[in-house]
Amino acid sequence: MDKFSLELDETFLRRRRNNKWHLHPPDVLPAFVAEMDLAVAPCIQAAVERIVREQDYGYPKRSDERADREVANAFVRHMKRRFGWETVPELALPVADLVQGTYASLLAFSDPGDGVILQVPNYPPFREAIVSTERRLLSLHMRDTGARYAFDMAELKRLVDPGTRIFILCNPQNPTGRVFSRDELLAIGRFAVEHDLIIVSDEIHSDLVYTPRQHIPIASLGPEIAARSVTLNSATKSYNIPGLRCGVVHFGTEELAARYHKRIPLRLTGQCSVAGIDATVAAWDDGQPWLDAVMEHLRRARDRAVNTFSAELPAIKLYAPEATYLLWLDCSDLGLSLSAFEFFLGNARVGLSEGERFEPALTQFVRLNFATSFPILEQILERMVTAVRRNQR
Amino acid sequence: MDKFSLELDETFLRRRRNNKWHLHPPDVLPAFVAEMDLAVAPCIQAAVERIVREQDYGYPKRSDERADREVANAFVRHMKRRFGWETVPELALPVADLVQGTYASLLAFSDPGDGVILQVPNYPPFREAIVSTERRLLSLHMRDTGARYAFDMAELKRLVDPGTRIFILCNPQNPTGRVFSRDELLAIGRFAVEHDLIIVSDEIHSDLVYTPRQHIPIASLGPEIAARSVTLNSATKSYNIPGLRCGVVHFGTEELAARYHKRIPLRLTGQCSVAGIDATVAAWDDGQPWLDAVMEHLRRARDRAVNTFSAELPAIKLYAPEATYLLWLDCSDLGLSLSAFEFFLGNARVGLSEGERFEPALTQFVRLNFATSFPILEQILERMVTAVRRNQR
Numbered sequence: 001m002d003k004f005s006l007e008l009d010e011t012f013l014r015r016r017r018n019n020k021w022h023l024h025p026p027d028v029l030p031a032f033v034a035e036m037d038l039a040v041a042p043c044i045q046a047a048v049e050r051i052v053r054e055q056d057y058g059y060p061k062r063s064d065e066r067a068d069r070e071v072a073n074a075f076v077r078h079m080k081r082r083f084g085w086e087t088v089p090e091l092a093l094p095v096a097d098l099v100q101g102t103y104a105s106l107l108a109f110s111d112p113g114d115g116v117i118l119q120v121p122n123y124p125p126f127r128e129a130i131v132s133t134e135r136r137l138l139s140l141h142m143r144d145t146g147a148r149y150a151f152d153m154a155e156l157k158r159l160v161d162p163g164t165r166i167f168i169l170c171n172p173q174n175p176t177g178r179v180f181s182r183d184e185l186l187a188i189g190r191f192a193v194e195h196d197l198i199i200v201s202d203e204i205h206s207d208l209v210y211t212p213r214q215h216i217p218i219a220s221l222g223p224e225i226a227a228r229s230v231t232l233n234s235a236t237k238s239y240n241i242p243g244l245r246c247g248v249v250h251f252g253t254e255e256l257a258a259r260y261h262k263r264i265p266l267r268l269t270g271q272c273s274v275a276g277i278d279a280t281v282a283a284w285d286d287g288q289p290w291l292d293a294v295m296e297h298l299r300r301a302r303d304r305a306v307n308t309f310s311a312e313l314p315a316i317k318l319y320a321p322e323a324t325y326l327l328w329l330d331c332s333d334l335g336l337s338l339s340a341f342e343f344f345l346g347n348a349r350v351g352l353s354e355g356e357r358f359e360p361a362l363t364q365f366v367r368l369n370f371a372t373s374f375p376i377l378e379q380i381l382e383r384m385v386t387a388v389r390r391n392q393r
Numbered sequence: 394m395d396k397f398s399l400e401l402d403e404t405f406l407r408r409r410r411n412n413k414w415h416l417h418p419p420d421v422l423p424a425f426v427a428e429m430d431l432a433v434a435p436c437i438q439a440a441v442e443r444i445v446r447e448q449d450y451g452y453p454k455r456s457d458e459r460a461d462r463e464v465a466n467a468f469v470r471h472m473k474r475r476f477g478w479e480t481v482p483e484l485a486l487p488v489a490d491l492v493q494g495t496y497a498s499l500l501a502f503s504d505p506g507d508g509v510i511l512q513v514p515n516y517p518p519f520r521e522a523i524v525s526t527e528r529r530l531l532s533l534h535m536r537d538t539g540a541r542y543a544f545d546m547a548e549l550k551r552l553v554d555p556g557t558r559i560f561i562l563c564n565p566q567n568p569t570g571r572v573f574s575r576d577e578l579l580a581i582g583r584f585a586v587e588h589d590l591i592i593v594s595d596e597i598h599s600d601l602v603y604t605p606r607q608h609i610p611i612a613s614l615g616p617e618i619a620a621r622s623v624t625l626n627s628a629t630k631s632y633n634i635p636g637l638r639c640g641v642v643h644f645g646t647e648e649l650a651a652r653y654h655k656r657i658p659l660r661l662t663g664q665c666s667v668a669g670i671d672a673t674v675a676a677w678d679d680g681q682p683w684l685d686a687v688m689e690h691l692r693r694a695r696d697r698a699v700n701t702f703s704a705e706l707p708a709i710k711l712y713a714p715e716a717t718y719l720l721w722l723d724c725s726d727l728g729l730s731l732s733a734f735e736f737f738l739g740n741a742r743v744g745l746s747e748g749e750r751f752e753p754a755l756t757q758f759v760r761l762n763f764a765t766s767f768p769i770l771e772q773i774l775e776r777m778v779t780a781v782r783r784n785q786r
Contacts, residue, residue: 018451019459035451045448052441057634057672058411058428066412096489096638096663103661125660132658241450243667245489265525267518268496270489273666274636279450 004293006038007373013037018243024351029380032353034174034326036240036371038297041290044239047282048275060274067277068094075233075248078284082207085220091257093249095269096276098204099125101232101249104269106133106166108260109198109230115164119151121328121358121365123174123202130168138164139359142176144330148319149176153187160195167197169218172205175328175358175367177321179213182221189218189225198256199229204247207238207291209323210299219252226252230260235283238291246276298325301370301377312385325371332364334388339363348387350380397686399431400766406430411636417744422773425746427567427719429633429764431690434683437632440675441668453667460670461487468626468641471677475600478613484650486642488662489669491597492518494625494642497662499526499559501653502591502623508557512544514721514751514758516567516595523561531557532752535569537723541712542569546580553588560590562611565598568721568751568760570714572606575614582611582618591649592622597640600631600684602716603692612645619645623653628676631684639669691718694763694770705778718764725757727781732756741780743773 014021020030020037050056060067072089079085095101102125110116112134118126120139130137138159142149169188172179180188192199199218206215219229234247251257272280305327306320317330329352331340338346341354344366355365370377407414413423413430443449453460465482472478488494495518503509505527511519513532523530531552535542562581565572573581585592592611599608612622627640644650665673698720699713710723722745724733731739734747737759748758763770 012447015447016449016451017447017453017455017460018449019454020451022454033452040448040450045445048445052438052445054405054408054410055433055438056409056411057433057636058409058413059426060410060636061412061415062410067410096666097660099660100663103658107658107661129658129660243450243453245664245666265496265500265522267490267492267522268500269661270493270663271638273489273638273669275668276666 004039004042004290006293006297008037008039009373010376024345028345028349028351029376029383030351031369031372031380032351032367034237034369035242036294036325037373037376038240038294038371040241041239041283041287043282043286043290044241044279047278051274051278057274060277062277062281067274068272071246071248071272071277071280074281074284075250079217083215083217083220085217087219087250091251091254093251093257093266094272094277095247095249096245096272098202098232098234098247099129100269101230101247102126102129102168102200102202103133104249104264105198105200105230105260106130106135108263110135110165113163114166115161116166116168117156117159117164117197118168119170119173121175121355121362122170124357126168126170136163142173142178144317149173149178153191156191164195164197167192167199169199169201171201171203171218172209172215172323174205174324175326175353177319177324177326177328179209179215179322182216185216185218185221189221192228193224197228199225200232201229202232204232204234204237205324206233208295208298208325210295210302213322215323219250227256228252230256235280235287239279239283239287241276241279241283244273244276244279246272246280298371301325301372301374302327304374304377305368305370305381308381308385313388325369327368327370329366329368330364331366334364334391336364336391340366343391344384344387347391348383350383397432397435397683399686399690401430401432402766403769417738421738421742421744422769422776423744424762424765424773425744425760427630427762428635429687429718430766430769431633431687431764433634434632434676434680436675436679436683437634437672440671444667444671450667453670455670455674460667461665464639464641464665464670464673467674467677468643472610476608476610476613478610480612480643484644484647486644486650486659487665488640488642489638489665491595491625491627491640492522493662494623494640495519495522495561495593495595496526497642497657498591498593498623498653499523499528501656503528503558506556507559508554509559509561510549510552510557510590511561512563512566514568514748514755515563517750519561519563529556535566535571537710542566542571542721546584549584557588557590560585560592562592562594564594564596564611565602565608565716567598567717568719568746570712570717570719570721572602572608572715575609578609578611578614582614585621586617590621592618593625594622595625597625597627597630598717599626601688601691601718603688603695606715608716612643620649621645623649628673628680632672632676632680634669634672634676637666637669637672639665639673691764694718694765694767695720697767697770698761698763698774701774701778706781718762720761720763722759722761723757724759727757727784729757729784733759736784737777737780740784741776743776
């Protein structure tokens with residue numbers, strides 16, 4: 001199965017000059033920031049090696065166009081093949097970084113004081129973007145229904161007001177790992193139409209969905225919803241190349257793109273590096289076999305983590321994520337005197353993501369990244385189990 | 394002298410998937426876009442090779458900080474060592490692309506309808522930025538004094554009006570190759586203080602100055618001028634890595650940075666790729682010996698080109714550039730029936746930069762990039778000389 005030799009040992013991993021392996025002291029095992037401890041796809045490695053071999057660091061050109069247009073072309077091919085979504089490259093704007101796409105959309109489609117709906121908990125930069133641009137954060141809670149995390153349309157209806165302009169959707173959802181169903185997405189889409197909202201849909205985890213779940217791009221639900229949807233996507237998360245900085249902002253219609261560009265000039269958001277461009281095109285065009293192997297690895301890692309917690313630490317509430325390599329752990333019933341993050345960092349020497357960064361009240365939650373090799377994952381789980389047991393004596 | 398083996402042959406160059414060698418048909422020798430046909434600095438190549446070897450494509454960290462802060466640190470070290478300019482990394486904002494810095498500064502420090510002074514001819518994106526953001530372009534002409542190109546302070550005084558907000562300075566100047574003297578810069582600085590203008594100073598060619606000329610960062614001229622100066626710089630031009638996308642926007646004071654960030658959130662302009670970061674830091678910290686060799690090569694190439702035109706085509710007016718590897722050719726006296734660009738493309742099969750892109754009226758000007766190996770440069774010069782002579786018969 002491991003025909004791609006995905007697993008890397010700790011010595012190799014610690015040589016990488018990344019935040020993941022160097023934020024904490026060396027006795028801490030990191031399981032926070034959303035990147036994978038796995039070997040990169042051969043097609044990506046070959047693309048970057050070619051650039052380096054030919055010292056090809058000039059202004060790049062691909063397929064007779066400015067090179068970043070090839071990112072838009074590859075995005076369109078990938079959306080069609082993976083999700084049956086038909087769109088055109090003219091609607092896709094390559095950017096270095098999807099957080100840019102969020103800030104740019106907020107500035108383009110709302111004004112200070114306007115309301116922005118965000119499903120919480122959520123990826124921290126969304127909250128930061130809303131607050132720092134002086135929009136009003138309207139929090140739609142992902143609630144534990146006893147079967148999964150879900151939002152409630154009745155709550156959404158109570159939340160919206162006439163000054164609300166934007167719904168930030170994160171699908172698949174980070175950190176809960178939910179993949180929204182067609183019904184859930186249609187409900188959001190119709191609500192957006194009804195209340196004249198722009199949907200900013202971060203779909204960066206869309207390639208990391210476990211069968212039988214299926215990702216549906218919200219802009220693919222029909223022209224009325226597409227006309228108000230800005231879709232953010234990138235190969236950086238699923239192909240593990242966030243440092244190469246490349247992504248796409250997709251507008252559902254030309255009118256929407258024109259409205260955006262009225263406030264955000266094309267060149268304000270910058271251009272992708274040649275490495276980001278070629279790696280992204282390689283990923284989307286040729287990376288599927290590698291990703292299939294990765295998904296198999298991640299499914300095993302997910303199940304291993306979920307089964308361990310269920311068996312050994314049943315007081316921690318969790319649901320197996322439907323997508324992503326992130327596990328959202330509700331530690332409220334552990335009766336910790338510290339935040340869950342501090343508890344596991346101090347007592348297990350495991351570096352998780354702080355729940356409170358995803359939603360300030362959630363200090364008893366942590367997010368665990370299980371995208372690593374099995375020997376490391378086993379150590380992480382064992383350390384966490386031991387720390388909780390020792391604490392309960 | 395060529396201890397760095399700078400020269401590359403045409404076969405190697407044509408393998409690069411860049412715009413320079415693939416915009417025109419294969420029988421055309423390119424001498425347009427500002428990148429060099431030279432081998433990259435060994436310190437840069439080593440930095441990029443390390444990333445690739447360790448597949449270090451995650452979220453990078455350097456010197457215990459988010460990696461792009463190391464670009465700011467290296468910028469400060471480089472400015473001190475090269476120009477004796479003392480500043481602090483907190484005032485330097487890494488960006489992917491200096492055109493971003495121009496757009497962002499226009500949006501931050503002016504409103505639609507406001508006047509923006511630009512020395513013309515100039516790098517085309519400046520004009521595009523002013524026009525597309527609906528500012529008023531106020532053109533300060535670089536005039537041929539018979540000894541060099543220069544602007545006239547009396548003309549500047551007549552040009553400015555109460556709605557003028559910004560002076561875009563390009564120093565060293567592209568395409569004329571002028572390096573402005575302390576007196577010229579002080580005159581601009583004082584004028585900006587007097588008329589309450591922000592100076593946006595593109596200094597991307599500052600490392601490409603031929604002795605005895607010296608580059609002076611305008612923000613180094615004193616606190617009053619610094620307080621209104623936004624300086625744009627990057628290693629991409631002098632170290633020939635534009636495709637890696639990394640640069641710096643520097644604010645003369647914290648107040649100026651705060652005013653900028655009130656309109657342009659930090660994360661709107663995105664983040665540099667790990668390759669851009671490490672290559673830039675390597676260039677600024679360790680690249681000087683390589684750059685010294687490059688400058689020697691460029692001086693010989695410049696002199697060869699200038700001497701050839703002076704001897705063989707005296708009707709073309711030109712001045713040896715004081716900086717840059719770009720030669721600004723005034724072909725008005727050739728009596729061409731086409732634009733100079735079209736003439737040389739069609740008749741010499743040499744791809745130059747169109748003068749009219751730098752200033753619409755200048756169809757009889759072209760810009761020649763002489764940063765190539767001598768065998769290629771000789772061919773370019775010979776083809777141009779032959780084409781003009783044949784045309785004059």
